Amino acid sequence: MPPKKKPVVPVDPTAINNTTAQTTRRFTRSSSSSTTTTTTTTTTTTAAIASNARAKHTVDTDMGSAVSKAKAIKARKSRKSNGTEVAPTDSTATTNGHTNDPSSPSSSSKQDQTVEESSSATPNGKGKRKTTTAAEPKAATAKKHKVSKSADDENAIVVPKVVSKPMKPAKKSQPKNAEEWFELYASEEDPSQIDVPGIIRLLEDLSVKFESAAIYILCWKLGLPTMGSIPREKWIDGMKKFGVTNNAQLLKTLGTWLDQTKPVSPASDNFLAFFKYMFQFSKNVPEARTVALDSAIAVLAFVLDPLTYDLKYDPETAVPLKWENHPYPHAVPFVEFLTEKQPVKVINKDQWESFLPFNRSVEYMLGNYDPDGAWPALYDQYVDWRKERDGLTAGPKDGPDTES
DSSP: OOOOOOOOOOOOHHHHHHHHHHHHHHHHHHHHHHHHHTOSOHHHHHHHHHHHHHHHHHHHHHHHHHHHHHHHHHHHHHHHHHTOOOOHHHHTOEETTEEOOTTSHHHHHHHHHHHEEESOOOTTSOOOEEEOOTTOOOOOOOOOOOOOOOHHHHHOOOOOOOOOOOOOOOOOOOOSSHHHHHHHHOOSSOTTEEOHHHHHHHHHHHTOOTTSSHHHHHHHHHTOSSSSOEEHHHHHHHHHHHTOOSHHHHHHHHHHHHHHHOOOSSOOHHHHHHHHHHHHHTSSSTTOSEEEHHHHHHHHHHHTOGGGSSTTOOTTTOOOOOTTTOSSTTHHHHHHHHHHHOOOSEEEHHHHHTHHHHHHHSOTTOTTOOTTSSOOHHHHHHHHHHHHHHTOOOSOOOOOOOOO
16 A cells, blocks of 8 residues: 655744754765765765765655645646646556556655756765656657658659550461461361361351351361361361461351351252252261261251351340241241151151252142152151141141151
């Protein structure tokens, strides 16, 4: 607990002066005696001077502390009445790990010590006395750190920050000839041909869907016998023939070929030639005489659809044509018939090439269909299926299919 404060007792000024004088003279003699006996070294002399100062300070502390405390109390009351009292946090700030709270013992002793102390002492005990008041705590202020600039910083050249635009992707270098172009898509296993993965990469670079007729038009123009790969000789000879050496030129040429081959009614010579070629191209082997039904359905679906003859064709967004707007009205129901009924296992050349004349001769509603005509039996089955599905009355009687 902090020591109890001594009550302030009125003292006679005359007695205080006499006591101070006697005390001063007594410690002066003690100081002189101490100085005379310890003059051997500079270190001991300094110790004696400090001892005299501490002794004198001890004697004066009782009076000095009482006066200073009275002044401090009066000053605090004055500030409180004027509304300028310092916040408690300022007066109780921590310095060097000790609390400056006035109510604590250590704080009281420090305030008493700072009321009246000797600024310098002499061997005679005489010195200038500096009296301070300990009741004026100053608000702590943050020190501003000075930033020193070196000569290099002052002489440094400030370079403005340049905001660069995003770099555009570098364009792929164009091949110089058909040979270099072929190497870009050649198979790693067999460099003499472009296999299916290479064809897919080519279409991706061209931004053309595999479901479009573009790749089949290209195979037709190159004279490929069957699907599956593009030999080196066919590629180089065909590209030199058409004067095409890179993808940009090929894309432009494909657009022209698609427009020229697009199915119309009546059929153009280009479409007739392409339609016949696709039967041969769809065979598993060149020597085969028929095409598997699954392959025939897939090929007929895009070969007969005018929408696929477009470089921007996308099967996910394309809207199928109605039969009224289709150049070959029987195309869609005929493919549906083959898919649903599976009437045969293979399609032969006669059945394939009879489709275009059948569309040109027979109306969509089958009103002019002649059952005694020279159509393959597969088309008689198609008419029976349409009659049953659509509720039509025209058409031949049902009969067995004699074709294989």
